Amino acid sequence: REYQGAPTGTDRECRGWRQEAAFRLLNNNLDPEVAEKPEELIVYGGTGRAARSWDAYDAILEELRELAADETLLVQSGKPVGRFRTHERAPRVLIANSNLVGNWDTWEHFHELEAEGLIMYGQMTAGSWAYIGTQGILQGTFETLAELARQEFDGDLEGRIVVTGGLGGMGGAQPLAVTMNRGVCLAAEVDGDRIDRRVETGYCMERIDDLAEAIDRCQAAAAASEPYSVxxxxxxxxxxxxxxxxxxxxxxxxxxxxxxxxxxxYYPSGYAVEEADRLREQDPERYVGESLETMERHVDGILSLQDRGAIAFEYGNNIRGQVREERGMESAFDFPGFVPAYIRPQFCRGKGPFRWLALSGDPEDIHRTDEAVLELFPEKDHLRRWIELAQERVQFQGLPSRVCWLGYETDDSDGRYERPDDQRGELTERARFALRINDLVADGEITAPIVVTRDHLDAGSVASPNRETEDMKDGTDAVADWPILNALLNCAAGADIVSVHDGGGVGIGNAVHANNHVVLDGTDLAAEKAAAVFTTDPGSGVIRHADAGYEDALEEAERSGVRIPMREASGE
Amino acid sequence: REYQGAPTGTDRECRGWRQEAAFRLLNNNLDPEVAEKPEELIVYGGTGRAARSWDAYDAILEELRELAADETLLVQSGKPVGRFRTHERAPRVLIANSNLVGNWDTWEHFHELEAEGLIMYGQMTAGSWAYIGTQGILQGTFETLAELARQEFDGDLEGRIVVTGGLGGMGGAQPLAVTMNRGVCLAAEVDGDRIDRRVETGYCMERIDDLAEAIDRCQAAAAASEPYSVxxxxxxxxxxxxxxxxxxxxxxxxxxxxxxxxxxxYYPSGYAVEEADRLREQDPERYVGESLETMERHVDGILSLQDRGAIAFEYGNNIRGQVREERGMESAFDFPGFVPAYIRPQFCRGKGPFRWLALSGDPEDIHRTDEAVLELFPEKDHLRRWIELAQERVQFQGLPSRVCWLGYETDDSDGRYERPDDQRGELTERARFALRINDLVADGEITAPIVVTRDHLDAGSVASPNRETEDMKDGTDAVADWPILNALLNCAAGADIVSVHDGGGVGIGNAVHANNHVVLDGTDLAAEKAAAVFTTDPGSGVIRHADAGYEDALEEAERSGVRIPMREASGE
Ligand SMILES: NC(=O)c1ccc[n+]([C@@H]2O[C@H](COP(=O)([O-])OP(=O)(O)OC[C@H]3O[C@@H](n4cnc5c(N)ncnc54)[C@H](O)[C@@H]3O)[C@@H](O)[C@H]2O)c1
Ligand SMILES: NC(=O)c1ccc[n+]([C@@H]2O[C@H](COP(=O)([O-])OP(=O)(O)OC[C@H]3O[C@@H](n4cnc5c(N)ncnc54)[C@H](O)[C@@H]3O)[C@@H](O)[C@H]2O)c1
Incomplete structure (x- = not known):
């Protein structure tokens, strides 16, 4: 089927903007600029789909066109299955994708059902209509490094050298994410073409194949406090x-x-890329053996640098697990994974990847929000850096959008945000920004409503023992009560779309997660809903981590007035 | 700890009746008359608890006392973990119990977490504060037989003889449930004391140990169209x-x-009870062998009677599975289970165990609702029978309560219910009754609010491949999207308590289910919420079964105007 992407502009096909937002987001997810295989309804991440079939897709659009302001549409694994009168303050769309009863929660059973057209893989943001293209990975990497800089240095990477490997699809974001944080990046990549591509697209500044020279350039840049990547x-x-x-x-x-x-x-040492590729075909077993041997040296190298004072972390590529499992190297886990080290401290403060899209399709609307977020949080230096560089380097895909990490409440924003009323002053970071956008829509400074949403990977919205909830302090990695409460709470607070998925990036049976959307159409109702949702949603991250005993979360709760009913029993 | 049960009367400890309802229901679940082991917080069903610990219990009560009319309390596996401002039309309490990520969704992992105080088993109505004692099993059996009578006879069991076995804790409800349906019951029970107990408590009319005589009595009663049980x-x-x-x-x-x-x-044939008990101790292996041999004859007998024209069904005791697995008797499944045969047709019509409690503690309030339901549905003969006999024979446990099966919409109630306005006329059976109760509370005919709730075993609220969703027409037994959508929809419609549990009667990893409560305090808000919830909740049962292709559900949807978006694709 030929496919065009989301309608844009200020005229609606639906009966209200909240319905129209769902209508445009579903189509945006399938924009050929956004989706990997729109003709198969696949958005990203293996087979993460936006609808179960083209018939289901058509039916969803038809339901959304007819949906009244006090009705709610139910979508079950990508198929519209019901429409009921609820009330205006309730969500317009409720979505559940790929969820299976525990003992049947396997790829095998999923694929049986999928083959008969009875279920759909929703990934995280595919089946909940919240994907925004590759901006996400760049910003996630930027934010991970920013958190590292906050924990270990003075809040940025100025004068610091980051050494890494791999400049592939995701890894290629690393040099840019480092320089955006003002640091210096030295990246090893066996494939020269990949380096050249990163240099051409501005993700990496230079390619130098002589190691000594590259080190010299890095040291010089660091000494001069200049951002640099090679x-x-x-x-x-x-x-x-x-x-x-x-x-x-x-x-x-x-x-x-x-x-x-x-x-x-992974490439073993001692081969050029083409040689290794030949070996892989001719003798895969030997390839794997040598590959693991190199990995062991690789991990040894990381540990030795750590011993000598470098900060080391694994970036979710399972290199620690590989050498422990396959080479019996027990010391592999002597350096931490990135979630416990750098993401979780942010989750403790209710911080996560807040994103928003301009329904108008007009990039100017996003630029206006860029200004707004900087006006609102002038003290957030790395936020400014991110926004400015994103404006410069990120090409919009489909509906113009932006992402940045915002959380519950920061103490440094007090006094800078002009508060229209007392209540607004008590609001979270996310809520203050959402209300500001809503004002801009009301004032006509933004031409059509903005939809705010987020990744399922967020503070209180996911249980995923192999990733987001790996190694929780109290051992509750697999407790799925939390994402379910998060979804119910989003619904209670009045989000416009609420979804619950099984699977996502780590596969069927490995995670349960939820997300939300709020349509900022400039109305008082939107303001009321945004104020509630952007308090409860990050707040559920604060309470989840407080309950697990994280000091950061208990502190944030104390500072921002998040109620922790059995506080004395939390923490150790 | 000493334990007293729910506070009663018309004075509140909480700031509103919606909070007070949660407060009283939690306490009611732990009433010594209601709970099996209140001192351990265990309500029923193995270790189904109402709160994780006494500290958690105290903290929940404290939160409920303080909870404002626009706040929502979060309870995670029996522990209060957060309290947020949402809005007045949203639930006051959201509960998630025992939910685990699929690959960790096992008793083993559950027990590890439980041992550290990190999770709680919620069963179905224990952890969601909706248990009402043994009235439930009696009414469930009554309703199962009523459905059988509707399907096979003229709507009741008049002149019909039901043969069964087992007069234990649950099975003892059978003779009474048969006579309540006007039928005749002949029950085999090896243990004479058990029979005597049923006769003493009025559950069974007579004990006759001579089989020929018992058959004669049954035939005479049937011929005279008299209810009778022996x-x-x-x-x-x-x-x-x-x-x-x-x-x-x-x-x-x-x-x-x-x-x-x-x-x-199970007792093997050829032994008196005491002899069998001795054999069990001395030679358990032989006991099991003989027991299974008897079961095979037992199933053979059922199949032979079926061949000769009797209607046969299994009542959830797994006798078919036992002889197929242990004796290789493949024909065992030639007679159906009770859910596909008699419960599912009701689920298709949105029917399920609707229950309500009088917060006043005054039995008169329930008697007034009994009158109301009969006034409202005068044509429902078996409902009248149930209510009248329940009044006579059911002793209240804890807060006075009642249960009866009500559904989406019946065509026979039209014109009999006086409709205060046009909209009310379009309402479902459940909604019409809830609104009637709300009016009675508003008028002061009922002295304090009534809370309406239900079992998690309901039309659209459960995925349980071993019980409620066994053998679904389209093979979607294990799809858990449905109970999750049901919970979200209850939340969207404005239920006062919404919960999602894993486990229940079939154990961890075997089911996901949800339930709801609506507090009828006589206000317009309560009426609005009740009208929405008691449409969406049974409605989600109709759409779930319509989606699976059940004709009954598609018919009910057609008749009652339930929107099925891809109707043409449903059914076969
Ligand atoms: N957990 C997370 O959230 C997360 C996020 C991003 C990436 N990751 C992980 O990071 C890894 C990279 O992802 P990607 O999408 O960039 O993969 P990719 O396959 O596109 O790129 C990998 C790159 O590494 C290079 N390479 C392989 N072995 C090498 C070696 N020994 N030395 C130098 N270069 C070598 C390859 O030439 C290739 O360019 C994956 O394992 C991915 O799962 C995880
Ligand atoms: N699936 C459901 O929803 C559901 C509901 C109710 C009961 N059940 C099942 O029904 C069964 C009975 O439950 P219960 O609580 O009454 O159990 P129970 O153990 O209290 O009672 C069983 C009774 O059967 C008698 N008995 C055993 N073997 C016998 C034999 N061969 N002949 C005659 N009498 C015999 C015993 O003496 C005892 O009185 C259980 O298997 C239970 O799981 C299932």
Whole structure:
């Protein structure tokens, strides 16, 4: 089927903007600029779909066109299954995707049902109509490094050198995310073409294949406090050993080679790319053996640099698990994963990837929101950096959109935001910004409503023992009460779309997660809903982590007045 | 800890009746008259608890006392974890119990967490504060038989003979449920004391140990269209063979011996109870062997009676599974289970166990609702029968309560219910009754608010492949999107308490289910909420079964105007 993307402009097809928002977002998810395979309804992430079939897609649009201001549409694994009168303050769309009863919660059973057209894989933002293209990964990497800088340095990476490996689809965002944080990035990549591509698209500043020269350039840039990034065509394990030989210890070491897959993702040392590719075909077993051998040296290198003072973390490529499982290297887990180290502290404060889209389709509307967020949080330096660089370097895909991490409440914004009333002063960071956008829509400074949503990966919205809730302090990694409460609470607070999914990035049976959308159409009702949702939603992250005993969350609760009923029993 | 049950009367401890209702229901669940082990917070069903610990219990009550009319309390596996401002039309309490991510959704992991005080088993109505004692099983059995009578006879069991086995804790409700449906019940029970207990408490009319005499009495009663029940001290397998020898074929044959447990639940033929008990201790293996041998004869007897024209069904004791698994008897499943046969047709019409409690504690308030439901549905003969006999025979436990099955809309109630306005005329059976109660509260005919709730076992609220969703027409037994959508929809419609549980009667990992409460305090807001919830909640049962292709559901949707978006794709 030919496919066009979302309608734009200020005329609606639906009976109200809240319905129209769902209508446009579903179509935006399938925009050829946004979706991987729109003709198959696949948005991203394997088979993450926006609707179960084209018939289901058509039917959803028809329901949305007819949906009244006090009705709610039910979507079950990508198929519209019901429409009921609820009330105006309730969600317009409720979505549940891919959820299975525990003992049947397997890929095998899922695929049986899928083959008969009875279920759909919703991924995270695919089946909930909230995907915004590749802006997400860049911003996530930027934010992870920003948190590292807050924890370890003075809030940015100025004068700091980050060493990493892998400049592929996701990993390629690393050099830019480092320089956006004012730091210096030295990245090993065996494939010269990949480095060249990153340099061409502005994600990496230079390619230098001589290691000594690259190190010199990095040190000079760091000494001058200049942002700088360089890709070196070298195996990451060899790079680390080279650094150790030279007695050079970077400030940070991590990795985004595709170590999760020893055969198809990772390159063994001692081969040019084409040679290794030949070996893989001719002797896959030997390939894997050598690949794991290199990985062991790679992890050894990371640990040695850590011993010498570098900050080390794993970036979700499972390189620690590989060498522990396949090479019996128990010390592999002597450096932490990125979620417990850098994401969780933000979750504790209710921070997560807040994103918004301009329903008008007009990039100017997003630029106006960019200004607004900077006006509202002038003290947030890395936010300014992100917004400015995103404006410069991020190409919009489909409906213009933006993402940045905002949380519950920060103490440093007090007094800077002009408060129209007492209540507004008590609002969270996310709520204050949403209300500001709503005002701009009301004033006509933004031409059509803005929809605010987020990733399912957020503070209180996910249970995923292999990723977001890995290694929780109290061992509650797998407790799924939290995302379910988060969804119910979003519904209670008045989000316009609420969804609950099984699976996502880690697969069927490995995660339960929820998300929300709020349509800012400039009305008082939208303001009321936004104030509630953007308090309860990040707030559920604060309480979830407070309950697990995290000090950061208990502190944030104390500072921002989040009620923790059994506070004395939390924390240890 | 000493324990008193719910506060009663018209004075509140909380700031509003919606909060007070939660406060009283939690306490009611722990009333010594209601709960099995209130001192351990256990309400029923193994370890189904109302709160995680006494500290958590105290904290919930404290939160409820303080909870404002626009706030929502979050309860995670029996522990209060947060309290947020939402809005008045939203739920006051959101509950998630025992939910685990699929791959960790096992008793083993649950027990690990439970041992550390990190989770709680919520059963169905224990952790959601909706249990009402043994009235439920009696009414469920009554309703199952009523549905059988509707399907097979003229709507009741007048002149029909039902043969069954087992007069234990649950099975003891059978004779009364049969006579309440105007039928005749012949029940085999090996334990004479059990029969005597049923006779003493009025659940069974007579005990006659001579089989020929008992059959004569049954036939005479049936011929005279008189309700009658008799317990015979005999093994159920022997009873069925005795009937076959005499060429006597009852109208209905079923069984509620505890066949699910061959050692501790079922008695082999050829032994008096004490002899069998001795054998069990001395030679458990032989006991099980003989027990299974008897079960095979027992199932053979059921199948032979079915062949000769009796209606046969299994009553959830797994006797079919036992003989198929342990004795290789493939024909065992030639007679159906009770859910697909008699419960599902009701679920298709949105019917389920609607229950309500009088917060005043005054039995008169329930009697007034009894009158109201009869006034409202004068044509529902079996409803009248149930209510009248329940008034006579059911002793209230804790807060006075009542249960009856009501559904979406029936065509026979039109014109009889006086409609205050046009909209009310379009309402479902459940909604019409709830509004009537609300009017009675407003008028002061009922002294304090009534809370309406239901079992998690309901039309659209459960995914449970071993019980409620066994053998769904389209194979979607394990799809848990439905109970999650049901919970979200209840929240959207404005229920006062909404909960989502894993487990329940079939255990961790085997079911996901949801329930709701609506407080009828006589206000317009309560009326608005009730009208919405009691449409969406049974409606979600209609759409779930319509989606699976059940004709009854598609018909009900057609008749009652339930929107089925892809109707043409439903049914086959
Ligand atoms: N958990 C998360 O949230 C998260 C987020 C982003 C990425 N990741 C992980 O990061 C990894 C990278 O993702 P991607 O999409 O960029 O993968 P990709 O396969 O597109 O890129 C991997 C790159 O690494 C290079 N490479 C492989 N082995 C090397 C070696 N030994 N030395 C130097 N270069 C080598 C390859 O040439 C390739 O360019 C994956 O394992 C992914 O799962 C995880
Ligand atoms: N699926 C459901 O919703 C549902 C509902 C109710 C009961 N059940 C099932 O019904 C069964 C009965 O439940 P209960 O609580 O009454 O159990 P129970 O153990 O209290 O009672 C069983 C009775 O059967 C008698 N009995 C055992 N073997 C016999 C035999 N061969 N002949 C005659 N009498 C015999 C015992 O003496 C006892 O009185 C259980 O298997 C239960 O799981 C299922």
């Amino acid at each position: 890709g070196v065509r070298i195996n990451a394990a060899d790079l680390l050993e080279g650094l150790l030989e030279r007695g050079f210890v970077p400030d940070v070491v991590t990795d985004q080679t595709s170590a999760h897959d020893a055969l198809e993702g | 317990g015979v001290r005999i093994n159920a397998a022997d009873l069925l063979e005795g009937l076959l020898e005499r060429g006597f074929v009852p109208d209905v044959v079923t069984d509620q011996t505890s066949a699910h447990d061959a050692l501790e639940g």
